[in-house]
Amino acid sequence: MNTDTVHFVGQLAGQATDRIGEKIDIGFIRQFRQTAIQQFRRIGFPDTKSEDWKYTNVQPWLNRITVKEAMATTPLKRRLFSEHLDAAIRIVTKNGKWDKESSAELPEGLHISSFTDAVLSDNAQFKAHFGKLTDLKEHFSVANASLFEDGLFVYIEPHIELDKPIHIIHKTAQPVPGFLHPRQLIIAGEETKISIVETFEPEEDTAYAFINAMSELIVGKQATVDHYLINLRNQDQVSVLNLEVKTAEHSRYHNFNFLFSGSPFIRNNIHVVMDEGNAQTNLLGLYISGNDQLVDNHTCTEHRVACCRSDEKYKGILHGNSTAVFNGKIIVHPGAQQTAAYQQNNNLIMDDNATIYTKPELQIFADDVQCTHGATVGEFDQQALFYLQSRGIPEKSCLDILMQAFAFDVIDRITQKSTRVYVTRLFMSFLRLLGKADKSQ
Amino acid sequence: MLQIRGLHAAVNDKEILKGLDLVVKPGEVHAIMGPNGSGKSTTASVLAGNPGYIVTKGDIRFYDKDIVALKPEERAGEGIFMAFQYPVEIPGVSNINFLRTAIGETRAYKGLPPIETREFVRMFREKQHLLQFSKELAERSLNEGFSGGEKKRNEILQLAMLEPRLAILDETDSGLDIDALRIVSNGVNKLRSSANAFVLITHYQRLLEHIEPDFVHVLYKGRIVRSGTKELASELEIKGYDWLNDLPAALTDQN
Numbered sequence: 001m002n003t004d005t006v007h008f009v010g011q012l013a014g015q016a017t018d019r020i021g022e023k024i025d026i027g028f029i030r031q032f033r034q035t036a037i038q039q040f041r042r043i044g045f046p047d048t049k050s051e052d053w054k055y056t057n058v059q060p061w062l063n064r065i066t067v068k069e070a071m072a073t074t075p076l077k078r079r080l081f082s083e084h085l086d087a088a089i090r091i092v093t094k095n096g097k098w099d100k101e102s103s104a105e106l107p108e109g110l111h112i113s114s115f116t117d118a119v120l121s122d123n124a125q126f127k128a129h130f131g132k133l134t135d136l137k138e139h140f141s142v143a144n145a146s147l148f149e150d151g152l153f154v155y156i157e158p159h160i161e162l163d164k165p166i167h168i169i170h171k172t173a174q175p176v177p178g179f180l181h182p183r184q185l186i187i188a189g190e191e192t193k194i195s196i197v198e199t200f201e202p203e204e205d206t207a208y209a210f211i212n213a214m215s216e217l218i219v220g221k222q223a224t225v226d227h228y229l230i231n232l233r234n235q236d237q238v239s240v241l242n243l244e245v246k247t248a249e250h251s252r253y254h255n256f257n258f259l260f261s262g263s264p265f266i267r268n269n270i271h272v273v274m275d276e277g278n279a280q281t282n283l284l285g286l287y288i289s290g291n292d293q294l295v296d297n298h299t300c301t302e303h304r305v306a307c308c309r310s311d312e313k314y315k316g317i318l319h320g321n322s323t324a325v326f327n328g329k330i331i332v333h334p335g336a337q338q339t340a341a342y343q344q345n346n347n348l349i350m351d352d353n354a355t356i357y358t359k360p361e362l363q364i365f366a367d368d369v370q371c372t373h374g375a376t377v378g379e380f381d382q383q384a385l386f387y388l389q390s391r392g393i394p395e396k397s398c399l400d401i402l403m404q405a406f407a408f409d410v411i412d413r414i415t416q417k418s419t420r421v422y423v424t425r426l427f428m429s430f431l432r433l434l435g436k437a438d439k440s441q
Numbered sequence: 442m443l444q445i446r447g448l449h450a451a452v453n454d455k456e457i458l459k460g461l462d463l464v465v466k467p468g469e470v471h472a473i474m475g476p477n478g479s480g481k482s483t484t485a486s487v488l489a490g491n492p493g494y495i496v497t498k499g500d501i502r503f504y505d506k507d508i509v510a511l512k513p514e515e516r517a518g519e520g521i522f523m524a525f526q527y528p529v530e531i532p533g534v535s536n537i538n539f540l541r542t543a544i545g546e547t548r549a550y551k552g553l554p555p556i557e558t559r560e561f562v563r564m565f566r567e568k569q570h571l572l573q574f575s576k577e578l579a580e581r582s583l584n585e586g587f588s589g590g591e592k593k594r595n596e597i598l599q600l601a602m603l604e605p606r607l608a609i610l611d612e613t614d615s616g617l618d619i620d621a622l623r624i625v626s627n628g629v630n631k632l633r634s635s636a637n638a639f640v641l642i643t644h645y646q647r648l649l650e651h652i653e654p655d656f657v658h659v660l661y662k663g664r665i666v667r668s669g670t671k672e673l674a675s676e677l678e679i680k681g682y683d684w685l686n687d688l689p690a691a692l693t694d695q696n
Contacts, residue, residue, distance in 0.1 A: 381529070382492075382493070383529050384529045384531050386489075386491055386492065386493075386513060387525065387528070387529040387531070388531075388539075388543075389490075389512065389513035389514045389517070390489050390490070390491075390513045390514075390516075390517055390522075390523055390525075391514075391517055391522075391539070391543040391546075391547075391599060391603065392514050392517035392518055392543050392544075392546045392547035392550060392603070393514055393542055393543055393546045394512075394514050394546065395512065395514065397542070397546070398514075401534055401539075401542070402531070402534075404533065404534075405531055405532060405533030405534045405582075406533065407533075408532070408533030408534075409532070409533065412533075
C-alpha cells in the first residue's frame, strides 16, 4: 500500500460509505460495495514497490485530483476527432452514465440500460454476473467497486448476430478536477456474433480527470466477440482501465487495444480468463506515445482448462521522452494441456529519450503446452528509409509508409472493413499530429 | 550526363573515395570493377545520396546540376536510380503500391501529371513479363521472403518502371544463379537506349558477358587506376587484382 495516500484513501472510503443507502445500493450491490470498501481501506493505492506497478507511479496523478495547480508536464495537444465510425450502433455515455438521448435506436436482441434500471427491474442476467469478475486484489478495481455510482449494462441475447458494430462512446466532461469511476457490464449470450468498439473521448475544455474505469465482459458459449478499445483522451485526462473478461467454450474473443491518445498517463489491465475448453483469445495492441506520456499495458491471459489458444501481439512506437510499459502475463493452470499460447511485443524507438519496459511473464503449470514469447526493441530502420527515398518518395511520406508498415500486422487483423478504415485514419492522423508535436519542441 | 571530379567521400569518418573521376555520356554503359574494399559500393551509395556517406571533397554534376546536396528522393526525381546490392525487405508495404507511389512521386517531381491507372497497369504487365516477375510476387510485401534472385529481379523491375536516365547497378550479379543472371541482363539490355546510361558495379567479369560495356574502369583504393574497353575486363579475369598491389604509390596515393 502506498502510505503517502492513506489520508486520501480514508477520505474516499468515507465518500464510498455515504453511497451505501442510495437508490442503487440494494441487496447484492450493497454487499459488494461494503466488501470492496473494507478491502480498499486495507490495500489503498499501489506504490512502485509492488511488482505490478514498478514502472508506474500513480501518486502524482492522484495528487492532482485534489491539488489545483497544473503539473509540469508538456501537454500533447490533440484536436478532437471528426472521423466517425460509419454505420455503427452509437451508444453514448457521459462520465460513465448512459446518455440515452444521444444514443441510437437499438436493434432487436440488444439491450442497454443503466445499472440502476437493471437493479430496479431485478434483471436476472445482471444479478447473475455483476461484480463476479472484479478482482479484489487489484487496487483500482477495488477503488472502483467502492466508489462507482451507476454504470452501463449491455446485454446481447443468445444467437444474435449484429453486422454493425456497437460503438460505445465514452465521454468525459469535468467542470472541476475529479476522480471518476465509470463501470460497465457486457454480456454476450451464447452463439452471438458481435463487435464492440469503445472510444474514450474528451469533451473540449474540461478540467483534469482521473478516470478509473472498470469493465466486465462475459463471452458466452460459441460466441464471437471482437472488442476494440480506442483511447483518444486528451492531455487533461489520465486513466486506469480494468477490463475483466471471461470466455466460455468454443468462443472466440478478439481484443484490440489502440492508444492514440494525448493523455499523459494511461494504465490498462486486460485480464482474460478462458474458463472452458476450445476457446480462443487474441490480444492485439498498438500504442503510440510522445512527449512525456506514460503508456502502460498489463495483460493477463489465463488458460484454466485444456485445449485453448491465445495469441497476443502488442506493438509500440515511442517518440520524445515518453515511456511505455508492456507486461504480458500468461498463466497455464494445472491440467490445461494442449494449450497454445503465443506472445509478441515489438517496439520502435524514435527518439533517444524514449523508454520501453517490456516483460513477458509466463507461468506454466501443465506439461503438454506450446508457448512462445518474444520482445524486440529497435530503432527506426534507416536502410529502409533510404531505400524508399531512393525511389523518389519524399522522406515524410516514407516515414508514413514505414509506420503504417510497422502497424500493419495489427491493423490488418481487423476483419470488419469500416472499423479498419476508421482505425487506419485515426492512426495516420495521430502519427502526423505527433510528428508535428515532436518537431515543435 | 554525369561528371564526377576529384570525389572524396567518407563513411563513419573513414575516407573511402580518394579522388574519383568519371564521365558518363548518354547511351553508354560503364563497368566499375575492383577488389573488395576498393570503394565500388561506396561509389554507388554516394551517387544515390545515402545519408551515411559524406562527400568531403570534389563534385558530382548531373546534367550540369550539382547534386551533392540533393536528397535521395530528389536525385531519383532527376533520373538517378540505384539497384541495391542488398534490397531491403519491408513487410507491410505491398510491392505494387510502392511502385505506384514511387512513380507518382517522381512524376510529380518532374511536374508531370499522375499516371493513369490503365497506363500503369499496361506498363507494369509489360515490365513484369520482361523480368518474369509473377503476379504473386508483385502483390507480396516489398522483398519480404524473396529469394536473392527475386530481389534482384525486383530491383530491375523498379528500374524498368521508373525509367531513369542513369542507372547504377550495385553488384546486381552477386548471389544470382545463371538463369536469374540471364533474365536480369536481358532486362537491362532491353532497357538500354541512346538516352540513358548504365554504371555496372561488379566484382566479376561474368555480368559483362551478358551486358556488354563500352568502358571498363578499375577502382583501387578509392580511385580509378585504369580505364579501358571491355577487353580490360577479360584481362582482369585472367590476371585477377593482385597486380594492383604492385602499382607505383604515386598512382594510388593522392594524399
